[in-house]
Amino acid sequence: MTAAIAVVGSGPAGLYCAERLARELSGARVDVIERWPTPFGLVRGGVAPDHQVTKSITRVLDRPLGLGRIGFFGNVEVGQDVSLDELAGLYDAVVLATGAGRDRRLGVAGEDLPGVVGSGDMVAWLNGRPDAGDLAAVVGRARSVVIVGNGNVALDMARLLAKAPAEFAGSDLDPGVAAVLASTPLRTISILGRRSAAQTAFSPIELAELGQLAHALPQLEPTDLPLDGEADDPVLRVLRDFASTSSGDAAVRIQFRFGRQVLAFRGHGRLEAVEIAGPDGAADVMAADLVVTCIGYHAEAPGLVLTDGHLANSDGLIAPGLYVTGWARRGPSGTIATNRAEAHEVARRIVAELVPAGRAGGVGLAALLRDRGIDVVDWARWKAIDAAELAAATPGRVRTKFRSAADMLAVPGL
Ligand SMILES: Cc1cc2nc3c(=O)[nH]c(=O)nc-3n(C[C@H](O)[C@H](O)[C@H](O)COP(=O)(O)OP(=O)(O)OC[C@H]3O[C@@H](n4cnc5c(N)ncnc54)[C@H](O)[C@@H]3O)c2cc1C
Numbered sequence: 001m002t003a004a005i006a007v008v009g010s011g012p013a014g015l016y017c018a019e020r021l022a023r024e025l026s027g028a029r030v031d032v033i034e035r036w037p038t039p040f041g042l043v044r045g046g047v048a049p050d051h052q053v054t055k056s057i058t059r060v061l062d063r064p065l066g067l068g069r070i071g072f073f074g075n076v077e078v079g080q081d082v083s084l085d086e087l088a089g090l091y092d093a094v095v096l097a098t099g100a101g102r103d104r105r106l107g108v109a110g111e112d113l114p115g116v117v118g119s120g121d122m123v124a125w126l127n128g129r130p131d132a133g134d135l136a137a138v139v140g141r142a143r144s145v146v147i148v149g150n151g152n153v154a155l156d157m158a159r160l161l162a163k164a165p166a167e168f169a170g171s172d173l174d175p176g177v178a179a180v181l182a183s184t185p186l187r188t189i190s191i192l193g194r195r196s197a198a199q200t201a202f203s204p205i206e207l208a209e210l211g212q213l214a215h216a217l218p219q220l221e222p223t224d225l226p227l228d229g230e231a232d233d234p235v236l237r238v239l240r241d242f243a244s245t246s247s248g249d250a251a252v253r254i255q256f257r258f259g260r261q262v263l264a265f266r267g268h269g270r271l272e273a274v275e276i277a278g279p280d281g282a283a284d285v286m287a288a289d290l291v292v293t294c295i296g297y298h299a300e301a302p303g304l305v306l307t308d309g310h311l312a313n314s315d316g317l318i319a320p321g322l323y324v325t326g327w328a329r330r331g332p333s334g335t336i337a338t339n340r341a342e343a344h345e346v347a348r349r350i351v352a353e354l355v356p357a358g359r360a361g362g363v364g365l366a367a368l369l370r371d372r373g374i375d376v377v378d379w380a381r382w383k384a385i386d387a388a389e390l391a392a393a394t395p396g397r398v399r400t401k402f403r404s405a406a407d408m409l410a411v412p413g414l
Contacts, residue, residue: 003028003354004361006091008078010034011041012061012336013326014097017343019064024351030070031091031362035077036130037377037385037408039065041099043336045129046120048156050163050171052398057336065379071362073369074377075405079302081374082365084322090364092357093321093350097343100297100309100327106148109264114138115271119153119294126160128174128401130408136180142290143185146274148262149294150193150200157292158189159209162216162252169396174403188253189216190286192260192276197225197239200258204234210254211242217250218242224258260284265291297332316346323350381413 003025007018010032022030038044040058047054064070078084078098087094103118105111115138124132125139145161147154165182173181193200197220210218222243226236239256259279266273266285274286298309305312310331311324318324325346326339360367369376377385385402388411392400402408 001356001358002361003093003356004091004359005030005093005095005350005354006087006361006365007032007095007097008087009041009097009099009326009328010039010072010074011097011099011326011339012043012057013099013328013339013343014041014095015039015061015064016340017095017097017325017347018070020344020347021350022064022069024347025354028356029361031073031365032065032070033073033076033078033082033087033365035075035080037075037405038382039072039074042123045127046123047127048123048160049127049173050160050168051156052170052172054336055172066383072377072379072382073362073365074382075375075409076369081372082368084303086368087365088321090360090368092354092359093323095346095350096301096304096311096318096322096324096328097326098299098301098328100299100332102298102300103293104296104298104309106262106293106295108262110266110271113265113267113271114269115267115289116265116291116293119149119157119292120297122157122292123153126173126177128177128403130403130405132403136176138290140180140183141185143187144286144288145186145189145290145292146286146288147189147191147292147294150191150195150202150258151294152201152203152206154191154292154294155202155206155210157294158191158254159206159213161186162189162210162213162254164214167214170398172393172397172399172401174401175394175397176403186252188255190255190257190288192262192274193256193258194261195258197256197258198231198233198236200235202235204238207235207238208241211238211245213252215250216252216254217246217248218254218256219246220256220258221246224256297327299328299331301328316342316349375409377409381411384413385411 007014018030018032103120125135147157220243261277263275274288311328313324325343385408389399
């Protein structure tokens with residue numbers, strides 16, 4: 001009997017899992033269901049627009065979709081257009097690879113003031129995602145920016161805000177977003193970390209990139225660093241370099257401030273300042289017109305149990321026939337490659353446990369969605385959207401993304 005498996009979410013975890021299932025179960029039908037008309041999850045909509053080498057993993061992820069072994073149901077939101085129960089009736093197994101799409105909150109006073117933005121919302125805007133809010137006004141007036149968090153997303157935020165327009169050559173940054181970034185009166189970016197310089201989650205390569213920007217200078221006080229010989233690793237070496245070159249002048253100063261905890265955001269009608277506690281516990285107030293919190297994400301799954309921001313599971317199993325992989329399974333950690341190994345592990349488990357029952361699979365799903373009037377984007381239509389975006393690239397850009405699902409759906413199919 002032919003097995004039918006649905007994978008919900010077309011980020012790296014979902015596509016790696018689908019590819020492995022299709023390879024291991026010859027004859028099985030694997031369908032990937034994605035709420036946007038475009039695949040690739042955070043690789044398209046999260047990874048920084050100026051990191052095209054990282055984004056080029058889409059070429060690997062895209063390949064199995066084009067071989068006809070895996071179906072693509074784009075523009076279909078599970079929970080909205082089709083329920084999880086309905087999928088469970090149509091498929092022998094369902095894999096949730098829906099990521100961790102919501103910003104974690106600090107839980108301090110003033111967090112809802114205009115001007116305080118989660119990094120998930122910020123990267124959605126920077127990457128032209130259809131669900132992005134319009135941050136043009138809030139980013140456009142930013143003179144003093146505070147970035148909360150000491151991971152690579154914090155570095156992405158600082159770099160993208162501090163880059164000169166010419167430094168976006170070869171990116172897919174939207175022309176409208178580029179115009180806003182170019183017009184900000186930006187002078188200072190402060191990157192705050194709760195812990196010490198020796199305890200950041202920065203990667204040294206991304207950190208060192210900040211030292212190569214045309215108009216920006218990373219700065220930190222030598223006293224913020226462990227003494228020479230006390231601790232040494234590649235990140236501390238880059239930070240020591242920054243400390244030794246801190247004294248120069250630049251249009252934008254990127255200040256690292258460790259051991260700082262945010263106590264509250266202050267402002268009347270919009271953000272004006274951040275209240276922090278320093279390493280000695282003393283309170284301090286920093287002026288700020290924009291705060292980007294980069295403190296992680298949590299999953300969303302109505303009707304399912306969340307533990308510590310991800311879907312409760314036992315080695316990838318949520319319930320009989322229902323599996324989970326990627327950020328939805330373990331939370332926002334690791335690199336794109338981490339999802340590969342983990343998705344393969346879940347796929348192996350499914351192969352071992354699958355009991356095909358002759359379910360309707362993609363044929364049944366297509367009929368159900370047709371009856372509901374859902375405009376499904378298949379792989380050929382995605383390729384037409386992709387081709388239209390590549391053709392619309394402006395000079396110095398690799399593509400111009402459609403910013404709304406409606407515009408994507410209006411592209412004629414191949
Ligand atoms: C700002 C940022 C920068 C990053 N930069 C890097 C980097 O440089 N290098 C690196 O290795 N990693 C980077 N990462 C991490 C990397 O993006 C993640 O490891 C990876 O995307 C997680 O894969 P995933 O498939 O679990 O989730 P996602 O990529 O989030 O994919 C989940 C997919 O599920 C879809 N979905 C969600 N709910 C539904 C639903 N109800 N119905 C249908 N579809 C649904 C979403 O639309 C999305 O397409 C970055 C992450 C962020 C946030």
